[in-house]
Amino acid sequence: MEIEQIITHPGGAHKDDFLASCLMVYSYGVPVVRKEPTEAEVANAAIAVLDVGGEHNEEKMNFDHHQFPADYEPTCALSLVLMHLGLYEDARLYCDWLETSEWLDTRGAVKTAAWLGIDRSAMAKLNSPVDITLLRRFAKAERHEAGQPVYEVMRMIGEDMVTFLKGMRERMEEIDRQSEVWEIDGTFKVLFMPRTEPMTSEPSAGMGRYIENQEPDCVAMVYPDRRGSGYGLTRYNDDLRFDFTRCENEDDVHFAHKAGFIIKTSATEVERLQELLRMAWVG
Structure with missing residues (x-):
């Protein structure tokens, strides 16, 4: 009009x-x-x-x-x-x-x-x-x-x-198409975003909002590291049941924030990423 x-x-x-x-x-x-x-x-x-x-x-x-x-x-x-x-x-x-x-x-x-x-x-x-x-x-x-x-x-x-x-709206639809929800040992759920080509400039963008509206049981996020070939692992909504400082001495972890809310790893295998999540879980 x-x-x-x-x-x-x-x-x-x-x-x-x-x-x-x-x-x-x-x-x-x-x-x-x-x-x-x-x-x-x-x-x-x-x-x-x-x-x-x-x-x-x-x-x-x-x-x-x-x-x-x-x-x-x-x-x-x-x-x-x-x-x-x-x-x-x-x-x-x-x-x-x-x-x-x-x-x-x-x-x-x-x-x-x-x-x-x-x-x-x-x-x-x-x-x-x-x-x-x-x-x-x-x-x-x-x-x-x-x-x-x-x-x-x-x-x-x-x-x-x-x-x-x-x-x-476009990002939510993209996350819906590409992401997976991992249920780890029947204990907690994590939203995982695999690496895609081309990769968005901010791979974690919108994931927290997606969890809030679509997957409220998820307590952490795993997403491609935009500065490396591995992944970032972070707790959602600062959930203190995760302490990622427990992973800081692992050989494939090159950054662990001292506040415990995030790590960056060179690991790309699903099994290893899930192992790091188990290690950080304090319940």
């Missing part, structure tokens, strides 16, 4: 409307105008209306959530734009910050802090000049368009979000 411009509300800006605008800027490359939309603009499918307008209607490119009932599942304009782009489910899986942003925008800081199980004062301690300056500069101008610094930063943010989510 071709659109001519993006409209979002004037006044103070929040992460919700800012990030929703970033995604739309990257996807459509049109100016952002910060004002109250007219009825004609809300009805015009060539104008994307974000976080204002009192309507969620994808066919008319309207993405407001303020008309939803108070007990509605936390859903903000960013959520609606991610749904529009077909990225929402992956964003909920791979962007840990998204659900918190939805809560903050729809429930406020007090209820969000209670939901997170933290003190209300901790919320402000999570902000930085990155948040403050970007939102303030976005709110300061009535119009943002190509070539302006804020607009180009918004385009970059939108691009990085989309690229990350699409890349994560």
Whole structure:
């Protein structure tokens, strides 16, 4: 769908409307105008209306959530734009910050802090000049368009979000195709990624997230060492039932972190890799 411009509300800006605008800027490359939309603009499918307008209607490119009932599942304009782009489910899986942003925008800081199980004062301690300056500069101008610094930063943010989510989906599918789950002696499970050609630049990338979502019983990962011909062995989620310093004196182990969470080995045989895992297991 071709659109001519993006409209979002004037006044103070929040992460919700800012990030929703970033995604739309990257996807459509049109100016952002910060004002109250007219009825004609809300009805015009060539104008994307974000976080204002009192309507969620994808066919008319309207993405407001303020008309939803108070007990509605936390859903903000960013959520609606991610749904529009077909990225929402992956964003909920791979962007840990998204659900918190939805809560903050729809429930406020007090209820969000209670939901997170933290003190209300901790919320402000999570902000930085990155948040403050970007939102303030976005709110300061009535119009943002190509070539302006804020607009180009918004385009970059939108691009990085989309690229990350699409890349994560591709990586999860790749891990699903290529990986194996080892069950060692009926005691523990390990996610193993064999060496492939060509090899990805970061062979361990996404493996922890894959375990979290697909194989939660796995407690360690084995993956190709990108700096050598062997493998890296590491505990998942810092599971202290593994202490890899127990392997540090093995002839085929050339690196063992003193904290015990990882080793690098020149070994490539499955039997030897599993032997090292047994050696590191303390239960």
